[in-house]
Amino acid sequence: MKAWKVCWVLLAALLINTNTLAESALYKSIPLQGITILEADGNLHVEVIYSHEERAEVFLRKNAINSVIISKEPLSLETDEQEATFRLRVREQPALQNPKDEESALAIVKLYTSIISFIAASELQQLVVSNQTESTDKWLRIRLSGDSKAQVNGHFVRLTLDINETSDAQLMDSKTKKLVVRQRDQSRLNVADSQFNEIDMNGRHTSLFTANSITAEQxxxxxxxxxxxxxxxxSLVEIVDVEARNQSQIHLLAAQTRSTKVNVKNQAEVHLGNANHLHGSARHQSLVTYRDTDESQLNVKIRNNAKLKRQELSHE
Structure with missing residues (x-):
């Protein structure tokens, strides 16, 4: 049978007696060949583990009858040159959706994969992504919406995090060439103990991005x-280019930078540490502060009641 004809739906734990269903019992192991996209939502715990095998394991918690739907849907047709690709959807039964409880995920779904490149999570209790393989060619995009939670670690060529609404994500112990972040609404992202060649960050609304003990070239x-x-x-950052508008705030207290460019306006604030070659502009009641800089290379144009000032280091 051609691979593109494969389209199946698995109803997890269908009609299994709760009295015989053990806590976190292994329900089913599912092949994942050809899966490039994962969509997950609901009161579930989903783990994506990059490895050299392609399979899924579903662990059901007690009383999780008829709770999980897993479907595999074709994205492309099989040709002589290329295998068919698929989307995997893991979701909670709509009729059984319950308030989230950290201790009561209806199921734990573990996906072992080498080719998933896009993960979309909506109202997902927990997404865990790890890549500890020696492979250095992983590209991954993750989109979180609703009140989803995610934790990511491992090494990537390019990692894109698109975080929306009240979603919350953590990125830890990562060595990634390029990190792209898009944050909106009231989303939260914390990045810690990681190394990057380049970070491209865009935040809107009341989103919050925090970084602890990271290094980045740009x-x-x-x-x-x-x-x-x-x-x-x-944190240590070499080359910085920041733009802040409309009451947004940037606190970049990283160790000494080699070059810092600022473009600040409309009551926004940028607070810097040791910012060498500090240049750019500040306008419309905006504020730029720094702890230290080479005064001979300081070139920030001040307009429309904006302020530029040196901030003494607090010893509290």
Whole structure:
């Protein structure tokens, strides 16, 4: 049978007696060949583990009867040159949706994969993504919406995080060449103990981005409305290009930078640490502060009641 004809729906734990269903019992192991996209939502715990095998394991919690639907849907047809590709959908039965409880995910779904490149999570209790393989060619995009939670670690060539609404994500222990972040609404992202060649960050509304103990060769940040971004003093960034507008705030207290460009306007604030070659502009009641800089290379144009000032280091 041609691979593109394969389209199946698995109703997890269909009609299984709750008295015989053990806590976190293994229900089914499912092949994942050809899966490039994952969509997941509901009161579920989903783990994506990059490995050299393609399979899924579903663990059901007690009383999780008829609770999980897993479907495999074709994205492309099989040709002589290329195998068919598929989307995997993992979701909670709509009729059984319950308030989220950290201890009561209806199922734990573990996906072992080498080719999933896009993950979309909506109202998902927990998404965990890990890549500890020696492969250095992984490209991954993750989109979170609703009140989804995610934790990502591992190494990627390019990692894109698209975080919306009240979703919350953590990125830890990562070595990634390029990190692209798009944050909106009241979303939260924390990045810690990671290394990057390049970070491209865009935040809007009241989103919050925090970074702890990270290093990056290049950082480009665009913040709008009341979005906030904070880098701690243990982070190291070499080349910085920041744009802040409309009451947004950037706290880049990273160790000494080689070059810092700022474009700040409309009551936005940018607070810098040791910012060498500080240049750019500040307008319309905006504020730029720095702890130290080479005064001979300081070239920030001030207009329309904006302020540029040196901030003494607090010893509290």
């Amino acid at each position: 950082l480009k940040v665009t913040m709008n409305q009341s979005a906030r971004i904070t880098f701690d003093q243990d």
